[in-house]
Amino acid sequence: MADLLSDDEVQTRMPSGWEREGDEITRTYEFDDYLKGVAFASEVGEISEEEFHHPEIIIGYKEVEVRLTSHEEGGITTKDVDMAERFDDVR
Numbered sequence: 001m002a003d004l005l006s007d008d009e010v011q012t013r014m015p016s017g018w019e020r021e022g023d024e025i026t027r028t029y030e031f032d033d034y035l036k037g038v039a040f041a042s043e044v045g046e047i048s049e050e051e052f053h054h055p056e057i058i059i060g061y062k063e064v065e066v067r068l069t070s071h072e073e074g075g076i077t078t079k080d081v082d083m084a085e086r087f088d089d090v091r
């Protein structure tokens with residue numbers, strides 16, 4: 001089990017482009033067309049299954065919102081900030 005991050009740790013460790021909303025960190029990625037967003041969401045899903053840590057993924061028109069939290073710990077942990085960095089690398 002990863003440890004919950006303090007408010008300051010979340011702010012300092014959250015990658016740029018991400019925002020905190022309560023017990024979640026979130027980012028909305030924008031794409032040139034819908035299917036590029038769908039493909040990105042699929043890659044996010046692959047990484048999530050590999051790490052067994054699953055975000056909420058909302059696919060919209062030319063944008064994909066990703067929301068991360070650690071359900072079992074009840075907040076934001078190092079897994080969430082580490083996964084955020086990995087998703088940014090896919091982008």
Ligand SMILES: C[C@H](O)[C@H](O)[C@H]1CNC2=NC(N)=NC(=O)C2=N1
Pocket residue numbers: 052053054055068069070071072073
């Ligand atoms: C039983 C529990 O659902 C599993 O251990 C995993 C699955 N994926 C998960 N994903 C996220 N975001 N948080 C979890 O606590 C989590 N737990």
